[in-house]
Amino acid sequence: MSSHLTSKEIDYLASGLASVKEVKKAQEHLDSCARCRMIVDTLSRVVAAQVSDAVPGDHVRDAVLSEWHRLYNESVEKRIAIKPRIKRFMAGIAVAASVVIAVSAYLFFSIPESGMSYPLSITSAAGEIYSGNSPVSAGTPIAAGSVIKTGEDSAATVSSDNYNLYIGRSSVLEVSGNSVKSGIRFRLGKGSVVSKSSGSLHYSFECGGFKITPAGTEFLLDFSGDKLDIAVTEGKILITGPGVHISIAAEYKWSSGIPGKIELLDGETASLIKSVVSGSWPDEKNTADEVVKKSDPGIEENGKAEDDKTVSKKESLTEEKDKTNDKKEKPEKLKLRREIRDEINAIKKERRKERKSRNKD
Amino acid sequence: MISLTEIDKAYSDYSKEIFSYILRSVYDHDAAEDILQDVFIKLINYSVKSGVNSNNIRALLYSIARSVCIDFARKTSRVKIESADISLIPDCNISKRDDDPSDGLMDAMNSLIDNLGEPEKSIILFKKNGLKYPEIAQIMKISERTLKRKVKSVIGYMRKKLKDEGFLVPDDTGSDDESFN
Numbered sequence: 001m002s003s004h005l006t007s008k009e010i011d012y013l014a015s016g017l018a019s020v021k022e023v024k025k026a027q028e029h030l031d032s033c034a035r036c037r038m039i040v041d042t043l044s045r046v047v048a049a050q051v052s053d054a055v056p057g058d059h060v061r062d063a064v065l066s067e068w069h070r071l072y073n074e075s076v077e078k079r080i081a082i083k084p085r086i087k088r089f090m091a092g093i094a095v096a097a098s099v100v101i102a103v104s105a106y107l108f109f110s111i112p113e114s115g116m117s118y119p120l121s122i123t124s125a126a127g128e129i130y131s132g133n134s135p136v137s138a139g140t141p142i143a144a145g146s147v148i149k150t151g152e153d154s155a156a157t158v159s160s161d162n163y164n165l166y167i168g169r170s171s172v173l174e175v176s177g178n179s180v181k182s183g184i185r186f187r188l189g190k191g192s193v194v195s196k197s198s199g200s201l202h203y204s205f206e207c208g209g210f211k212i213t214p215a216g217t218e219f220l221l222d223f224s225g226d227k228l229d230i231a232v233t234e235g236k237i238l239i240t241g242p243g244v245h246i247s248i249a250a251e252y253k254w255s256s257g258i259p260g261k262i263e264l265l266d267g268e269t270a271s272l273i274k275s276v277v278s279g280s281w282p283d284e285k286n287t288a289d290e291v292v293k294k295s296d297p298g299i300e301e302n303g304k305a306e307d308d309k310t311v312s313k314k315e316s317l318t319e320e321k322d323k324t325n326d327k328k329e330k331p332e333k334l335k336l337r338r339e340i341r342d343e344i345n346a347i348k349k350e351r352r353k354e355r356k357s358r359n360k361d
Numbered sequence: 362m363i364s365l366t367e368i369d370k371a372y373s374d375y376s377k378e379i380f381s382y383i384l385r386s387v388y389d390h391d392a393a394e395d396i397l398q399d400v401f402i403k404l405i406n407y408s409v410k411s412g413v414n415s416n417n418i419r420a421l422l423y424s425i426a427r428s429v430c431i432d433f434a435r436k437t438s439r440v441k442i443e444s445a446d447i448s449l450i451p452d453c454n455i456s457k458r459d460d461d462p463s464d465g466l467m468d469a470m471n472s473l474i475d476n477l478g479e480p481e482k483s484i485i486l487f488k489k490n491g492l493k494y495p496e497i498a499q500i501m502k503i504s505e506r507t508l509k510r511k512v513k514s515v516i517g518y519m520r521k522k523l524k525d526e527g528f529l530v531p532d533d534t535g536s537d538d539e540s541f542n
Contacts, residue, residue, distance in 0.1 A: 007517070007520065010520065011513050011516045011517045011520065012513065014516045014520075015509070015512045015513050015515075015516045017509050017512070017513060039520070042466065042470075042523065043516055043519060043520055043523075045467075045470065046470060046474065046485060046515070046516060046519050047485060047488040047489070047512060047516070048488075048489070049488070049489060049490070049491035050489050052377070052378075052380075052381035052384070052385075054377075054380060054381055054384050054390075054393075055377060055380065056376055056377075056380045056393070056394050056397050057394055059394075060376070060394050060397055060398050060401075061372055061376070063398050064368065064372060064398055064401040064402065064405075065365070065368070065369065065372075067398075067401075067402045067405060068363075068365060068368050068405050069365075071362070071405055071406070071409060072362065072365075075362060075409060
């Protein structure tokens with residue numbers, strides 16, 4: 001190598017980035033060239049390791065170690081503090097879980113026992129009512145197996161939570177079963193009942209070999225002379241029996257005399273049901289009750305003959321029914337209502353005028 | 362958390378070189394001691410949160426020291442330090458080799474190093490503290506290739522400056538084209 005080392009060669013050598021081969025090649029020149037050797041040595045000191053005499057004081061070491069002790073104690077305290085918190089949390093969860101289990105177990109075992117039967121009570125709507133052979137007073141609780149009898153001039157209401165069963169005149173009703181699981185089972189021996197439910201109470205009827213399971217709310221059962229008549233005003237009921245499996249919707253009626261036929265509900269029966277549900281069994285309604293039996297007017301309870309008055313009323317009612325149809329009645333009723341409304345409005349207007357004139361005076 | 366034995370050993374092994382680096386960064390002995398204390402406390406706190414590998418403590422200490430020094434420089438940047446002459450610092454006497462060309466040359470070199478910006482200054486100081494290129498690359502979080510390029514550029518800068526100031530003989534014969542690279 002004749003000339004001096006280049007700047008790049010010097011930089012590589014000084015920074016220690018040159019390879020062994022390059023260093024060996026350059027060393028030949030450096031051995032003979034004092035100038036280049038001086039430059040490389042000077043620049044090498046820039047990145048050469050140099051031992052410093054500067055030493056930190058001992059207080060720094062003490063401070064560092066004391067800080068370590070402080071932080072260590074803090075972390076230990078934190079660990080100690082966290083443990084009881086976790087324990088308390090776990091204990092709380094355990095208590096909550098046990099409470100939930102206990103409550104659910106109580107509900108699971110106690111509710112079916114306490115709610116074995118629905119509370120049933122009877123009140124008299126008219127006359128005397130008998131449970132078995134003894135007369136009952138208002139609010140008397142009715143147990144399963146009780147047989148409720150009403151006389152010719154008496155009516156009763158059996159009620160429970162959101163449920164009312166109106167028993168008509170000369171009726172025999174047995175509460176054959178009462179349990180929360182299977183519901184209340186009524187057996188209508190004879191007479192008529194109107195059932196009205198507005199809750200989730202489960203109940204069913206047995207009458208004349210038929211089973212009536214309601215899926216609705218309001219209907220009438222009439223059982224006289226081995227003939228069952230059912231009229232539904234609200235909801236739906238299911239009738240099952242020998243060769244019969246039929247559901248009756250609202251505004252329809254059914255008779256066991258013609259089990260395959262469902263007829264439209266007539267206005268009288270509907271109004272009878274409504275009047276029974278809203279109040280009691282008045283005498284007039286009682287006669288209207290007999291409208292249901294129109295399909296077989298000759299049937300009499302226990303062979304007793306009806307008096308001439310009831311027969312004449314029956315005839316007149318049946319005649320009226322023949323004359324007026326439901327569809328025809330509706331517009332007439334509407335007309336009547338409008339007329340009455342107009343009259344009332346006219347009267348009100350007159351009164352207002354009178355008041356105004358009085359106020360002016 | 363780092364054990365007492367580990368922190369004690371780390372202090373014994375690395376406190377001197379870390380202190381040297383800090384001192385050359387801040388030029389204040391008391392401040393350097395405070396920073397060194399902070400560095401080790403930060404190491405303990407870091408070990409509480411993340412855990413520390415004993416093989417990595419040196420690089421971690423340098424990394425913390427660098428960031429603390431930069432923070433300190435920012436805080437004290439309003440009060441500008443006029444002199445960068447490290448030889449004036451009493452406890453920072455670098456042991457000199459017998460074949461030192463002159464005190465003037467060393468002072469000029471140190472002055473040039475102190476006037477370097479970041480990260481070049483830190484790189485040179487780390488090299489002076491005896492760290493290898495892989496260790497410095499790890500601390501600086503850059504690749505070794507980048508690190509070496511930076512070192513070469515610093516050497517080139519120093520060479521030019523020293524030539525300009527007349528400490529080195531002008532390179533009148535050498536040419537860049539003849540480089541072995």
